[in-house]
Amino acid sequence: MDAVAPVLLGYGLGSLPLGYLVASRLKGIDLRRVGSGNVGAANVYRTTGLAMAMLVVCVDVAKGASSVLFAAGLTTGVAQPVAAGVAAILGHIYPVWLRFQGGKGVATACGVFWMLAPLATAVAATLFVGTVWLTRYVSLGSIVAVMALPPLAWVTDKSVSVVAGAAVAAVVIVQRHRSNLARLQDGTERRLGQKA
Numbered sequence: 001m002d003a004v005a006p007v008l009l010g011y012g013l014g015s016l017p018l019g020y021l022v023a024s025r026l027k028g029i030d031l032r033r034v035g036s037g038n039v040g041a042a043n044v045y046r047t048t049g050l051a052m053a054m055l056v057v058c059v060d061v062a063k064g065a066s067s068v069l070f071a072a073g074l075t076t077g078v079a080q081p082v083a084a085g086v087a088a089i090l091g092h093i094y095p096v097w098l099r100f101q102g103g104k105g106v107a108t109a110c111g112v113f114w115m116l117a118p119l120a121t122a123v124a125a126t127l128f129v130g131t132v133w134l135t136r137y138v139s140l141g142s143i144v145a146v147m148a149l150p151p152l153a154w155v156t157d158k159s160v161s162v163v164a165g166a167a168v169a170a171v172v173i174v175q176r177h178r179s180n181l182a183r184l185q186d187g188t189e190r191r192l193g194q195k196a
Helices: 004-015 018-027 041-048 050-074 079-093 106-116 118-135 138-155 160-176 178-186
Strands: none
Touching: 004 050, 004 079, 018 041, 018 050, 041 050, 050 079, 050 106, 079 106, 079 160, 106 118, 106 138, 106 160, 118 138, 138 160, 138 178, 160 178
């Protein structure tokens, strides 16, 4: 149970469709039926504007961070908070409440690894901002950041558990962006600010 409880807790927190609920309650919008159909902040930005997107980013980051903090309160080890954080990312991407059709997991992963590897996450976030600034592609910035996170965690002397968790998160998030990668390749990916 010491191993299972943090995972269940993390998935439960991550699967809460807070961004979807925020857009639905405050704007009357079903994110699954507008724009890209994704419930993440990028689709919120394209369909409702910056203020709502920032709110969704904040709640998604909070889900990831709180999963790690709650798991850390249940144990003295590192592996359990990492497992809870990865479970939160998976919960956000595959939420049972939305028939396993969630977001891309980037903001939730940011919250998770801000708790587990703050320096590595800060550098990855800088890479995200720089890539988006130069290319105007949020998806490309996300992919660059999550792919950089495992080696950044390694060089900042984080534990094997944290590095492994970052690697799992990177694989899952990049896989979740496979349609974006296809659109980047054929030149049809939407740029930041381009309406849905």
